[in-house]
Amino acid sequence: MGKAKREYKADKIHALLWGIFSVGGFIAAFLLPILIYINNIAYPLGLWPVANSSLIKIVFMVSLLSALFIFVTIGGSLFHGIFRFKTTLPELGLRRASSIISAVGYIIITVGLIALAYYLFHLYQQFDPSLFHRII
Amino acid sequence: MTSEGSTGKYPEYRKRLGPGWWLSNPRYTTYMIRELTSFFVSIYAIIYIYQLSLLAMGNFSSYDIFVRNPATIVFSIIALFFTLYHAFTWFYLIGRIQPIKLGRNKSTTPLQALAINLVLLLVISYAVVYLFILR
Numbered sequence: 050m051g052k053a054k055r056e057y058k059a060d061k062i063h064a065l066l067w068g069i070f071s072v073g074g075f076i077a078a079f080l081l082p083i084l085i086y087i088n089n090i091a092y093p094l095g096l097w098p099v100a101n102s103s104l105i106k107i108v109f110m111v112s113l114l115s116a117l118f119i120f121v122t123i124g125g126s127l128f129h130g131i132f133r134f135k136t137t138l139p140e141l142g143l144r145r146a147s148s149i150i151s152a153v154g155y156i157i158i159t160v161g162l163i164a165l166a167y168y169l170f171h172l173y174q175q176f177d178p179s180l181f182h183r184i185i
Numbered sequence: 186m187t188s189e190g191s192t193g194k195y196p197e198y199r200k201r202l203g204p205g206w207w208l209s210n211p212r213y214t215t216y217m218i219r220e221l222t223s224f225f226v227s228i229y230a231i232i233y234i235y236q237l238s239l240l241a242m243g244n245f246s247s248y249d250i251f252v253r254n255p256a257t258i259v260f261s262i263i264a265l266f267f268t269l270y271h272a273f274t275w276f277y278l279i280g281r282i283q284p285i286k287l288g289r290n291k292s293t294t295p296l297q298a299l300a301i302n303l304v305l306l307l308v309i310s311y312a313v314v315y316l317f318i319l320r
Contacts, residue, residue: 077226078272078302082265083310085229086235089261093253098318102188106318108240115317123230130227137220142204151264161234168237175241177297 066132073129080122080167108172120165127161219274225267232260276302 091099092107099107135154139147207217239248253259280298285291293301 074271074275077268078275079306079309080313081214081229081268082272082306083264083313084233085261085268089252089257090265098314102318108237110237112317116244118317120315123233127228127230127234130223130225130230133220133223134227137217137223140202140207140217140220142202154219157231161231165234165237166236168241171241172237 070129070132073125073127073132076122076125077102077129080118081126084119084122113173116169120169124162127165128158131161167169219271222267222271222274225264226271229261229264231266232257272306273303275301276306 087099088107091097131154135150138150143150207213236248236251239245239251276299277295279302280293280295284292284294284298
């Protein structure tokens, strides 16, 4: 493969990663706050809207749509957060370690996304959505 | 001042900055705080995956103990604060980068974009609550 072709391919991947980062930014801005509130603030403190809800609803395992919502929200936020953090660390004096930081960042993103998909699939199979009258 | 690396035809000239460069100007500090919100977003996402792993393994009591732990609640409140900070600054930036055209000569200001997106954030949040919890 020629140098120009290799550079073109690298630039395409670079643009794609920044594109996903941007979509992740929107996801983290629009969807993550409500998820944090429901799951880790309202549920343990018994606040609206989950004060009298079952755990299955609180962990969003009521339908395929809710499982997808979790995957998009957590997956998008993880990608955006790690990608942004790995870009910020070199600006804080770690420029020399930027390739290692980048590699660790991509490993965390990959492992995180695989684990997220695996656990969601596992949980979704365990629960029976028909019991909760959710038909997609 | 030194020149660092040359990626192209011409040498790149960059000022060498110390790790605390962003503390010298309030604008830089705001920028860095905005960038560091990503730390809380990332850690929360990892914690959430850990919570899912507890549920997937059937450890409902461990999940409950973990979620009700005061340290988890305090971290979640801090994470929510920084996530909302990310949302506010993201919406404001979007308004600067891509203003929406209003008629022939007018387009939205960053503050208008922020306001529109905040309303959208409230609508989406309520839609999530209604769709998955209240319905």
